[in-house]
Amino acid sequence: MIRNRQVSPVEVVGAALARIERSQPTLNAFITVAAEPAMAAAREAEAAITHGYRLGPLHGVPVAVKDLVPTSGIRTTWGSLIFKDHVPDTDAEVVARLKRAGAIVVGKTTTPEFGQQCLTEAPLFGRTRNAWVADRSSGGSSGGSAVAVAAGLVPIAVATDGGGSTRIPAACNGVVGFKQGLGLVPQEYAQDGFGNISYITPMTRTVYDTALMLEVMAGPDSRDPLSVARGKPNFVTAANAEEPLTSLRVCWRARLGNSAVAREVLSACESALSALAGLGAEITELSAPFENPERVWSVVNGAYRLAQFGHHLQEHREIMCPTFVRQMDRISGCSAAELYDAMFQRTRLYRQVQSWFEACDIVATPTLSRSAVPIDQDFFGPIDIDGEPVENIRAGWYPYTMPFNLTGNPAISLPAGFDSAGLPLAIQLIAPIGADAALLRAAAAFERACP
Template sequence: MNGATNGSVPAGATVVETAARVRSGDVSASDVVSRTLSLVEQLNADLNAFVHIDTEWALELARDIDAKVARGVDPGPLAGVPMGVKELQAVAGWPCAMGSTLYSDRIADHTCTLVARAVAAGAVPIGVTASPEFGRASYTASALHGVTRNPWNTDLTPGGSSGGSAAAVAAGMVPMATGTDGAGSIRIPASYCGLVGFKATYGLVPRGPRHRGVADNDHYGVLTRTVADTARFLDCVCGVDDYDRASLPAPPFRYEDRLFATDLSELRVAFTPTLGNAPCDPRVAAVTESAAEMFIAATGARRVPVNVTVDAACGTAFRALSAPEVYGQVRAALPGRDMHPSVRRYVEAAEALGPDALVHAHETRAALVAEMAVAFEGFDLLLTPATQVPAFPAEGPMPTEIAGQPVDHWGALAVTFPFNLTGQPAISVPAGRVGGAPVGLQIVGRRHADALVLAAAAAFEGMA
């Protein structure tokens, strides 16, 4: 990217670039934020990425950052970086509807740990990004907010459920925006919008306070344009949170420092477009396999056979584990309530759920965790498509057929949700295009191998 002149930061500047310019005093946070707000005003009407903007607080935070710089105080690694916040994540005083008409008037009375830590590191939240109702679809449309569109092609979806965040970053409105990933909801929008979307090891990024996490599948994270930006954000927010029982300690190093200090030669790398039984659009399979081969050749890694088959029963298990969480969100307004089709399917699953099905779901997840542990004895990284299909129409519905095979809701997420069940780190990085729209390569590692996954993603990014 070309450097800015005349005290400005160019549109499309990265998190790392923006923070460096603000910290040095070369550009003011107030100017960065003002420009961002102008871009949102110009671009948002066509995309519907943001559903709420807080100009007053954003400019107040920016002025505070500028005052720190003037005093010689470092405002933090995210200094002056504008940020979108997915509407499933609370910010005190902001709307907290979760994409649902049930909560259309609700205002958050607390700020989630993720956002609070980002602000402490200098980030400037400017507003709420759109999500489908309760984040339960891989396209972003709701009765409350309407349809969110992909900046690459506004006829297409930016994915879901972090679609508003992805659209905002891909359009250049903000350098980063938060997301949640319960079945692929960071990685899928990253794939469809040509971004970096990382789902860290379960518990590394805290989700408190008040996140119920009934299914133990949900991960918090961020969407950015570069792997370095994602690593910078991760270094600022990860670590133990007393409000999140699953939270893990931060490592004794910075992920950003490890990106280009990790030896990737002789890594054992496996590629599969299907995880054994997930149908994949042949165009997506071809693009991602070519990307995988390029990565292997350029790093000196070794391609090894794949010995993974994700049992189709895992989709049923995922539904059984997740359905009670959705039911808990809508039970106060169930009779006759109009719901997003995906939400309705979850509710119906919850209403039909019995103890045998719940026990079987836990047993199925345990078996998948064991299978992946055994499989990863044979390789260090597993590469797959980040999505099985290219971006589809913005209004939906989710795919019901892939490569000539019928799929249900979970079958359309079959290369992403298994790693929510296992809690392994997985990242989507841009791999190419199909029909003019981006598709991503997914890189998966063992649990706690987050630094390796990020380093591999950075190496691949450098080849593009």
């Protein structure tokens, strides 16, 4: 519509900013709204159309960026009071690529402090509410990006995923959350370029929009050693392919180290699998061995974050999120031997998961064991699944997401209906490393069958 001048970038960006302003008191999806620079960029985008300049694939499209990702001239706080006035002078490479493609950054979305929990809340901004039901959590840590997309504040957003931080809030808010394979999208500012477990990701309402964002975001960067050898398939072509899935082998696994799954989640996933079968896919159960990575995750992720941010504890403990402080205190006694033992287990997990794909092309799981938890959920308390308390929110609610940050496999969360409370439910599809485009093809086919 922008290209054929049915609507102007100024109108589109102005409408997005107006929606953000109206929604902010209720949803609280943004930490910073960049109204002035966004409107200036929109006017430049309109002038480019008027003068007949070459337009990028995202020309004039508003985009929100999670506040863990640096943005030049726009405040980047990492969700922390420590950095409440921090304004970077350079963009992350992903943001720079989106801008070169014509996208216009309208603001920074909420994240828990340093992205270190699955509930989007922090002393800096408060709580971000679910886009569907106000007394439920948005999930996290990319809760602001998911809510911004789900509520129609922006059509696309940049998120991150360090253990499920894209897929968890996508599932909670009924949008598409894609975690690409390791190295596909560069993260040039990652402090550990070789052992990174966090990904910069797209957050969208449709698989096609995810593919379009990946076309722009993906590609090597010499500053990220994991990205330099990665090819770049045509994601849009994959998402647009409408061939039947007759050769696709899908293996279903209802649990990954957890015991409890809500009945409505299982029912929604069974319906989703039936839809895939109707498209020609062969559905079987996956019973291959799985070494529960709870301990390896706690050590690898905890030690990584402690090295990144632990030095702030001595001076700023009183203004930091109590949840983050407690997590850092827990890991502070970890030894070097324990860390390397966890890294060895990570390698074993990688090899174990890759062996699954000898029998199938895609593994399917729930994204979460239940729908969005209450807005005041205690991060260290039990969650409720079908009336029963389940300890450990990470192992009990989202055991399905974190393993694939450790292994590097691409994974996507897709909307799969609603529960009886009107909350979104989701199914997760996981593919072999290097099969990102094939995963998008299957996801798009499912989306067309279950719009």
